[in-house]
Amino acid sequence: DQQVKQNSPSLSVQEGRISILNCDYTNSMFDYFLWYKKYPAEGPTFLISISSIKDKNEDGRFTVFLNKSAKHLSLHIVPSQPGDSAVYFCAASLDYNTDKLIFGTGTRLQVFP
């Protein structure tokens, strides 16, 4: 039972354009959502997060949008850079105070010149 779904296994975007990565979830009790980025041979690194009481959080080039009614969140990267090429994981938790995260299967982003 996949509670967090990333239906696009890959995405290819030209440098300078916007990258939009999508994530859907099924459990309405999720309280906190995060995006992690993973380069080959490295562990995932935290990118940005959003609480369920908000609908948008922005950090530099990265913005996460949350639509609770649709159980959907998205990560926008503007402008995209070649160094953004990585696998992006969406994750959710039931409690702000837990390290138990439920991850999606990831989306591989490739940013080409």
Next chain:
Amino acid sequence: DAGVTQSPTHLIKTRGQQVTLRCSPKSGHDTVSWYQQALGQGPQFIFQYYEEEERQRGNFPDRFSGHQFPNYSSELNVNALLLGDSALYLCASSLDLNRAGANVLTFGAGSRLTVL
């Protein structure tokens, strides 16, 4: 500042054997979690250790056990290995007292286990 370090990076075992994976958390962190990442999947939570006790556990059988030492380092043990245990095992650390950054885990690069 050293991040999360894991050892070994790669190992090969046969079915039925036992394996121990090791993790040193990021300096200043006191909580360690373990995740299993199968090929093509996202990381899946195994368990979390804090103050040398298992605080939370995911949906994994008792063959998976762990330990946390007084210096906050941790071990993951898997007994009676199955082919399906082949995966990347990720260790993550966090600081329990700093819940303003809750869920913001620092991951190691992982230990890749192959079971033949």
